Amino acid sequence: MTTARGRGRRPGGVDTRAAIIVAARGQFAAKGYDKASIRGIARDAGVDPALVHHYFAGKAQLFAETVDLSVDPTVVVGRIFEGDPARLGWRVIETFLLLWDPPERRQVLVALLRSSMTSDEGARALREFLNREIFGRIALATGASDPQLRGSLAGAQMLGMAVMRYVLKVPALVDAPNALIVERLGPILQAHLVDTAPEPD
């Protein structure tokens, strides 16, 4: 709990907040949720730990911010809602595969998936993020019934695919080009998020 000043430490402000998030992402990716520390994140960001606490309620909130940035919900939701609603499912999978293509983003994704599986705080952060920011929002915007269930089942298909392709490295999914996965999962996600159940005559 040193109250270090000077020695190149950054002053407060927008850049500091961003620097903390960048440092947090690095720590979560390298160490996982449990072993990452506010102290270590502050050190990597070149700021005093008190400043981290000033900007973020705690490690869980910092984690959630990191998730948000590494996926960028604005870009995601923006891309997905452009264009034909009848092709929304295809755009969901296409957008995420594109987001996950750069190796450094994929590394963060794998770290996040691992953290969420092994820490209650990580699980809560990912659960809240998925529910609130991604699938709940998509399903709500389509006006479908029971948006939370639809969003969760679509999320389950995406999450499972990400786990099997990037963590378990199942050969059939590693070897499949993005276009083939889009072709297969597009109609599935469309069914989950948009399509109505067939009405009885």
Place this chain on the structure above:
Amino acid sequence: MTTARGRGRRPGGVDTRAAIIVAARGQFAAKGYDKASIRGIARDAGVDPALVHHYFAGKAQLFAETVDLSVDPTVVVGRIFEGDPARLGWRVIETFLLLWDPPERRQVLVALLRSSMTSDEGARALREFLNREIFGRIALATGASDPQLRGSLAGAQMLGMAVMRYVLKVPALVDAPNALIVERLGPILQAHLVDTAPEPD
């Protein structure tokens, strides 16, 4: 490396092998893959560690055996192939939800999912098991094209649902009765495993 005999240690045989698997399941569930040890498993089973090595090539094989038993592929595949092929997808999800209903089995499932996310050996064991024993087998038996990809995508939907319902505890999936999940995922798994892509006219 004590070569303990007597003091109630079991002799070799079918019961010993079964006792080792039961002990391994307990250790993997309580400690995860990495922290479980052959020595600890032997102690819990009341046998000499050398006997564990006699029956199993190593921790990974023991893990795979544990997975097999906790899911019981014979029962699973049997149940799934009884009845109408046009309802296979529904039977897949119905069968797994039933298997995972008892709390002690669910606990093992959660431990296995965690192990597979945090250990390369765990990931390999689960990957090989899923590929060989469950989804590859189902998709092959239906005579569908590219069975490994179909099986993997169906597996991704199941795995993601299990992670979100039992590990992340996403409310919409925790609250949904099994019957509702069967209703929603039945047609999805049918599409992945059995249905042919629409032919162009």
